[in-house]
Amino acid sequence: MLALSTAWHPRRYSLGKVFKKAKKIGFREFELGVSAQPIDPDDAVDAVRRDEIKITSIHAVCSRRGIPRVNKRGDWIADLDAGRRRAGIDIVRETLDIAREAGARAVVLHGGVVPVPDHSKRQFRLYKMIEEGAPEEERERLRSALLSDRSRAAPACLDALAASLEELCAHAPDIVLALENRYYAAELPLDREFDELFDRVDAPNLRYWHDVGHAHILERIGLIDHLALLHRQSDRLMGVHLHDIRGFDDHRPPGTGDFDFAALKGYLRPDVLQVLEMGADLSARSIRRGAQHLATAYGIT
Secondary structure (H helix, E strand, O other): OEEEEOOOOOOOOOHHHHHHHHHHOOOOEEEEOOOOOOOOHHHHHHHHHHHOOEEEEEEOOOOOOOOOHHHOOOHHHHOOOHHHHHHHHHHHHHHHHHHHHHOOOEEEEOOOEOOOOOHHHHHHHHHHHHHHOOOHHHHHHHHHHHHHHHHHHHHHHHHHHHHHHHHHHHHOOOOEEEEEOOOOOOEOOOOOHHHHHHHHOOOOOEEEEEEHHHHHHHHHOOOOOHHHHHHHOHHHEEEEEEOEEEOOEEEEOOOOOOOOHHHHOOOOOOOOEEEEOOOOOOOHHHHHHHHHHHHHHHOOO
16 A cells, blocks of 8 residues: 655644545555654654554654654665764664554665765756767766765765674664665665665565655665665565655656656565655645556556
């Protein structure tokens, strides 16, 4: 069943109202996502009991205490500073405990960020070069420089991430930790780094989470092969974030971009969690139409 992420959390809505509005447009299952609005885990657990909804997954981090804004997506688990990494592990441990309370099957994890100077600015410059039709040689120079800077710092971050994952998997063997592919080239893991981490961390509850928008965009700038990544990790696939993409703008309602969801056919097994991850500024009507598009055009319900 298609779930809705509470990344769709308009500022004017309480969490209870998000669930209420979403139920009206056909959703009964949800992911507690990362949003600009803070999520009270107790409100979510109460809603499961009160409103007959289901929490399928939680996107790290979710906490009953203050979440540092710079770590709201859990990136500190690969930090080279021991104190920040410990703080990152502790708040993901709490997220796992909350997932157990809410009855969620999985926690979606971000793997951290490699310290690369101006990586986001350089990536957006690459977008602009593609949109303006710059010669491939110029794009390749920028792409190569970005990856070269990343490669020098990545091994130490991967070591830190692997150590964190081992501890977290051992903390909650009954919860799946699903490592998500990322949006920026400097983020972890990138492409073959998934294979390395899965080889290093021998834990049955460590799995893969596929975000179609992230993969589509990184393929467009020449950093990965989208379907090759998905195929390599298909046996470990725990869930997917579904949203459409137009150019380099993602988290759009399905049917309003240029992504062909038919490419996912064969990977969305019945046990794979399917989550519609929409921006908070979208209307409930547009989200309902997006869900209907997935159902009508691709049989994703």
